[in-house]
Amino acid sequence: MPLIELEGVAKDFVVHRSAGLLRRDRITVQAVRDLTFSVERGTILGYIGPNGAGKSTTVKMLTGILVPTAGRVSVGGLVPWDERIALARRIGVMFGQRVQLWWDLPLVDSLELLRHMYRVPADRYRHTLASLREALELDPFIRTPVRQLSLGQRIRGELAAAMLHDPEILFLDEPTIGLDVVAKQRVREFLIRANRERGVTVMLTTHDLADIERLCSRILIIDHGRLIYDGDVNALKERYGTERVLVVDLEEPQGPLEVEGGRVIKVEGPRQWIAFERARTNAAQLAAAVATRANLRDLTVEEPEIDDVVRRIYLETRP
Amino acid sequence: MGLDTLRLDWELARRGYARYAAYPAATIAGVFVNTVFGFMRAFILLALFEQRDHIAGYDASATVTYVWLGQALIMTIYIFGWQDLALRIRSGDIAGDLIRPVHPLRASLAFDLGRALYHAIYRGLPPLLVGALVFRLVLPADPLEWLAFVISVGLAIVVSYGFRAIYNIVAFWTTDHRGAMFLGAVAVNLFSGFIVPVAFFPDWLAALAHATPFPSMVQLPIDIFIGRATGGEVLGTLAVQLVWAVVLLVIAERLFAFGVRRLVVQGG
Numbered sequence: 001m002p003l004i005e006l007e008g009v010a011k012d013f014v015v016h017r018s019a020g021l022l023r024r025d026r027i028t029v030q031a032v033r034d035l036t037f038s039v040e041r042g043t044i045l046g047y048i049g050p051n052g053a054g055k056s057t058t059v060k061m062l063t064g065i066l067v068p069t070a071g072r073v074s075v076g077g078l079v080p081w082d083e084r085i086a087l088a089r090r091i092g093v094m095f096g097q098r099v100q101l102w103w104d105l106p107l108v109d110s111l112e113l114l115r116h117m118y119r120v121p122a123d124r125y126r127h128t129l130a131s132l133r134e135a136l137e138l139d140p141f142i143r144t145p146v147r148q149l150s151l152g153q154r155i156r157g158e159l160a161a162a163m164l165h166d167p168e169i170l171f172l173d174e175p176t177i178g179l180d181v182v183a184k185q186r187v188r189e190f191l192i193r194a195n196r197e198r199g200v201t202v203m204l205t206t207h208d209l210a211d212i213e214r215l216c217s218r219i220l221i222i223d224h225g226r227l228i229y230d231g232d233v234n235a236l237k238e239r240y241g242t243e244r245v246l247v248v249d250l251e252e253p254q255g256p257l258e259v260e261g262g263r264v265i266k267v268e269g270p271r272q273w274i275a276f277e278r279a280r281t282n283a284a285q286l287a288a289a290v291a292t293r294a295n296l297r298d299l300t301v302e303e304p305e306i307d308d309v310v311r312r313i314y315l316e317t318r319p
Numbered sequence: 320m321g322l323d324t325l326r327l328d329w330e331l332a333r334r335g336y337a338r339y340a341a342y343p344a345a346t347i348a349g350v351f352v353n354t355v356f357g358f359m360r361a362f363i364l365l366a367l368f369e370q371r372d373h374i375a376g377y378d379a380s381a382t383v384t385y386v387w388l389g390q391a392l393i394m395t396i397y398i399f400g401w402q403d404l405a406l407r408i409r410s411g412d413i414a415g416d417l418i419r420p421v422h423p424l425r426a427s428l429a430f431d432l433g434r435a436l437y438h439a440i441y442r443g444l445p446p447l448l449v450g451a452l453v454f455r456l457v458l459p460a461d462p463l464e465w466l467a468f469v470i471s472v473g474l475a476i477v478v479s480y481g482f483r484a485i486y487n488i489v490a491f492w493t494t495d496h497r498g499a500m501f502l503g504a505v506a507v508n509l510f511s512g513f514i515v516p517v518a519f520f521p522d523w524l525a526a527l528a529h530a531t532p533f534p535s536m537v538q539l540p541i542d543i544f545i546g547r548a549t550g551g552e553v554l555g556t557l558a559v560q561l562v563w564a565v566v567l568l569v570i571a572e573r574l575f576a577f578g579v580r581r582l583v584v585q586g587g
Contacts, residue, residue: 064418093413093418098411105338113334116327117419
């Protein structure tokens with residue numbers, strides 16, 4: 001039986017917008033529409049989509065903080081919003097942009113308090129804490145009040161807090177947002193270890209394509225509240241992510257270049273954007289071709305952004 | 320409710336204490352201000368006793384004792400407005416509290432009891448000691464009266480927490496909780512007997528005040544201390560406070576549940 005199941009889930013929000021001095025219009029916003037998917041135990045699931053696509057709304061429904069307008073949800077056999085406290089003991093939740101630790105207390109005090117909230121036995125706590133301290137390198141700042149931590153340190157602290165009670169499922173809403181490269185890598189390695197060694201199922205939302213490539217065995221993409229892709233990362237990249245863009249700066253502005261294997265998608269003064277398929281040509285060949293037609297001053301290659309991939313899928317799947 | 324949950328309450332209270340103990344400079348500044356205002360209030364009220372010996376059953380030393388106890392209770396019961404909970408609701412951080420296996424109000428009450436103990440010792444006792452050195456205060460003679468006073472202050476803290484929680488929970492419905500906080504603080508200041516004793520009020524206003532939970536936060540513990548409530552009256556006073564503590568906590572819990580429902584159904 002799948003660990004997480006959603007069937008026909010929808011969530012509407014009613015927002016009020018002022019229309020004149022005293023009138024307010026009620027507008028219904030469909031945050032999520034007809035969402036159906038299931039997740040097996042042991043998966044690292046990437047849940048992606050542009051801002052406002054409905055990612056956080058879904059995570060909130062799965063953790064019991066939001067009640068769907070329609071549909072059925074089951075997490076570990078529980079209905080999240082009806083059995084929020086029973087579910088809370090089995091899941092770890094981290095909202096990257098929210099502070100869940102006690103702001104004025106040293107990190108270790110927050111962890112101690114959570115230990116008592118989740119009734120983690122003392123010996124297991126010692127053991128788990130030791131491994132978290134090592135994996136997340138908490139020692140340099142574990143006695144520092146949370147309000148004095150850097151973002152990267154705080155996120156690592158929040159992750160430790162989410163893992164302290166050995167949850168079966170981790171819900172991570174943008175766990176690497178605002179982190180530098182080193183900190184991102186540390187968080188990713190930690191998640192991979194937790195998944196391999198403890199069998200933790202992870203569902204994470206992110207904007208970071210590298211998170212998805214390094215972590216996720218499966219990804220779901222939503223846009224405008226609808227599921228538009230469900231599959232693994234390689235298939236996605238093969239299907240949608242093969243087009244890269246060569247950006248060339250020429251000595252002088254000129255009309256769109258005609259080069260074999262590439263097509264100019266944008267011209268801005270002396271700068272031109274040339275899209276090409278990785279399967280048909282490569283950046284070096286293309287640059288050489290450009291050099292025969294114009295004086296080249298500089299060039300860069302742009303990898304597809306996840307938002308671009310999403311936009312392309314969305315355009316293709318739109319009825 | 321087993322030993323586990325009491326242990327959690329204890330751990331939370333300890334951290335509530337430690338959180339405020341981390342700012343000794345703020346404590347010193349606060350003690351200074353509370354002491355200065357204690358002298359001002361004491362001299363203003365003493366001026367009334369130049370004309371007469373008693374006002375509504377208070378003599379000069381009972382009145383001065385009343386003033387210094389009031390100064391000691393300012394931070395202990397957090398008279399001037401509290402917004403820790405409202406800020407978490409407004410910022411959305413409350414979502415993080417809802418995914419814990421413990422009721423957020425229970426956790427916050429336990430934390431607040433630790434805070435109150437710190438404030439009672441470090442913000443309450445120093446001005447009271449200064450007052451006791453400079454003026455002749457009325458002190459309870461019987462250890463039982465001291466005990467009753469300590470219990471009464473404990474209940475006052477819980478009553479005050481219940482009321483503070485209620486005006487904080489308003490943040491679920493408004494984007495600006497400070498209006499409610501301000502009104503709440505004004506009501507406490509006026510009707511608790513903090514500014515002048517409830518007994519100094521005109522009869523109708525005193526009756527009105529006694530129909531509210533506010534005297535349970537300031538006036539009733541002071542009544543026990545200065546001996547206005549004696550014998551069986553002490554038990555009656557504690558019972559009134561206990562009833563208000565329960566009533567306000569129940570109201571806060573129901574309101575919080577409504578607020579959470581609004582949040583989870585309509586989205587925050």
